[in-house]
Amino acid sequence: MSVLSRIFARKDPREQARPAYDRVVALGRDPYWYLDGGVADSVDGRFEAVMTVLGAVLLRLERDDADTTVRHFSVHLAELFVDDMDGQLRQNGVGDLIVGKHIGKMMSALGGRLGAYRGALEAGDVALLADALRRNLYGDAIVSDAAVAAAGQHLMALYARLKALPVSAILQGDF
16 A cells, blocks of 8 residues: 555545444344244344344434435445445355345345335334244244244334434444
């Protein structure tokens, strides 16, 4: 790196969302999802749990998206997710030619989950959320009603906690 590039280097604006993204990942790796919620403790299961938590955070941020700072932050948070998943795919041996296709599917899945969870979380509709979780968090896995209910309660509690916080706390990763 040249002296000039060090002097004039600009920070990656996505890094402002790093503490929040790290918190999303930590919450997605909470053993509760796997022990009580019945999510498979596998690469796919952990991906689904992280994406579920990310979805709750993005839905909370939507409430303040008239603010351009919040809107940009949401984009940066999603971009960090993409970067992380890109690295995970490559680490698991997915080749360069296929990574983009996988990332496209992941972003489509995230959008689908936002749509599926939005109404249920906003309305506090446990039955609607359970149905959305069965389709999205668990996929084709056979999971007990008790596990789905536990995951639903956990997600509802997370969303309630996020809604109660000022957006500034979420932007700092304090949730």
